[in-house]
Amino acid sequence: MNQNLSETLLQQLKESLYTGELLPGGQLESQRRMSESRGVSRSTVREAVGQLEAEGYVEVNHGGKTRVKNLLEPYFDMPVGEGKSLGDNPEFQRQVLDVRAMLEGEAAFYAATRATDAQLKALDEEYRKMQQRGQRETTLEKAKEDLRFHMMIAESSHHLLIISFSQLFYTRFFNAIYGVLTRTLKKYGRYPDGIRSQHSAIHQAIMVRNAEAARTAATEHILYTRRHLENE
Amino acid sequence: MNQNLSETLLQQLKESLYTGELLPGGQLESQRRMSESRGVSRSTVREAVGQLEAEGYVEVNHGGKTRVKNLLEPYFDMPVGEGKSLGDNPEFQRQVLDVRAMLEGEAAFYAATRATDAQLKALDEEYRKMQQRGQRETTLEKAKEDLRFHMMIAESSHHLLIISFSQLFYTRFFNAIYGVLTRTLKKYGRYPDGIRSQHSAIHQAIMVRNAEAARTAATEHILYTRRHLENE
DNA sequence: CACTCATAACTGGTCTGACCAAGTGTACGG
DNA sequence: CCGTACACTTGGTCAGACCAGTTATGAGTG
Numbered sequence: 001m002n003q004n005l006s007e008t009l010l011q012q013l014k015e016s017l018y019t020g021e022l023l024p025g026g027q028l029e030s031q032r033r034m035s036e037s038r039g040v041s042r043s044t045v046r047e048a049v050g051q052l053e054a055e056g057y058v059e060v061n062h063g064g065k066t067r068v069k070n071l072l073e074p075y076f077d078m079p080v081g082e083g084k085s086l087g088d089n090p091e092f093q094r095q096v097l098d099v100r101a102m103l104e105g106e107a108a109f110y111a112a113t114r115a116t117d118a119q120l121k122a123l124d125e126e127y128r129k130m131q132q133r134g135q136r137e138t139t140l141e142k143a144k145e146d147l148r149f150h151m152m153i154a155e156s157s158h159h160l161l162i163i164s165f166s167q168l169f170y171t172r173f174f175n176a177i178y179g180v181l182t183r184t185l186k187k188y189g190r191y192p193d194g195i196r197s198q199h200s201a202i203h204q205a206i207m208v209r210n211a212e213a214a215r216t217a218a219t220e221h222i223l224y225t226r227r228h229l230e231n232e
Numbered sequence: 233m234n235q236n237l238s239e240t241l242l243q244q245l246k247e248s249l250y251t252g253e254l255l256p257g258g259q260l261e262s263q264r265r266m267s268e269s270r271g272v273s274r275s276t277v278r279e280a281v282g283q284l285e286a287e288g289y290v291e292v293n294h295g296g297k298t299r300v301k302n303l304l305e306p307y308f309d310m311p312v313g314e315g316k317s318l319g320d321n322p323e324f325q326r327q328v329l330d331v332r333a334m335l336e337g338e339a340a341f342y343a344a345t346r347a348t349d350a351q352l353k354a355l356d357e358e359y360r361k362m363q364q365r366g367q368r369e370t371t372l373e374k375a376k377e378d379l380r381f382h383m384m385i386a387e388s389s390h391h392l393l394i395i396s397f398s399q400l401f402y403t404r405f406f407n408a409i410y411g412v413l414t415r416t417l418k419k420y421g422r423y424p425d426g427i428r429s430q431h432s433a434i435h436q437a438i439m440v441r442n443a444e445a446a447r448t449a450a451t452e453h454i455l456y457t458r459r460h461l462e463n464e
Numbered sequence: 465c466a467c468t469c470a471t472a473a474c475t476g477g478t479c480t481g482a483c484c485a486a487g488t489g490t491a492c493g494g
Numbered sequence: 495c496c497g498t499a500c501a502c503t504t505g506g507t508c509a510g511a512c513c514a515g516t517t518a519t520g521a522g523t524g
Binding site for chain 2: 014015018043046047050051054055072095096098099102103105106110159160161162165
Binding site: 030031032046049060061062063064065066 | 503504505506
């Protein structure tokens, strides 16, 4: 189909991006290694990587590594720099939960369909570790753990846009997410029971590759938390 | 200033374009000649010319000459038209549709709940204008119209995150959205029938403030388009 | 004379292997 | 324990060769 070697390689690399094989923030093989592994000369590799860079997919650093850029990052510079007030604002927290519900629902849906066996295995292990750690953790640790779980699901979706958005969203709005947990704990004195079984439901649905169930469970998980904050 | 030789050369070549030294339709020096006249290696020349081609300034022909393209053709390249191939990639177009489905579903949901009466009125007028304009428009006009309609819905959601994301999403990925419409038209020869009735369903659901119906209709609207591209 | 067509002389595409320049990592010395 | 020097890895550039298309040339033919 394509005659150009470099063009062909470029398409292959993009494919790796779209399918989530290469994650935003991750790094490409070095040019020499790629040249060897793909059986083309370094000139050809350079040509392809150069295009990728020109199109904004990756960031090439002389002497350093070539990293995959997050496609949405430049457009995601929310004002209110580290605005603590933003993360503490109840209305904003609700909105963050709304977006989480939609985002994690979709991520779970595609993860159930497209996750590799290795990713399922990793997800399963992470889930078991979560169950074991139990109640001895700090609120902060719980929040991080929760996000790590959901980020793994997002990565398993093999969906470049969902991955990009999830990454930015979780890092940028971690404050708000953490704030939700803090408020919930302050209100009920402990981690709500529902969370545990909801995580289980999500985990289960993805494991058996039931996409619709995964979406429903993930969405419900967030909306459950949202309801806890509703009546204030 | 610039350390990269190839980057410097790229700037020089662009300068030649901007000043009219190189005219559209005209041809560049051959790579070997340019390498000699500029005192850099051919690799460097190739890198620079490759960038020029990637950015759409010139047209490189194997065995033939490298010519300056007419830049007015892609006038519809509304946002910063850098990576053209991004919006043309079918897999990426599918992903954009996925995200649109989720985003517009949520937007419609909240719009149905929270839109002001003034917004409902404006939305209604926009909808009627859409129906009247009918089939006489260009593909580009249709795409813009479609986006304006959905952006109005997003704004009516009164949901900062959804509005923000919609804004950047629609402007940044307009190319891909436009590409979908182009491909659909090429395949079926005309605007699919479903679109009209789907817009009607969304409009109707929001008017009567039926949130769930609005979400379903908006999601289905996008997935309908997505299905049209599925079997290729 | 006009036309055909092989071919020589271009063009861009790829390869090799070398060297330079700029980060990264590590082990050694304080 | 920390900082610094240095070896190693990464990307940037170079040179010269060969392959693969395109185009111009010119001899041969009608």
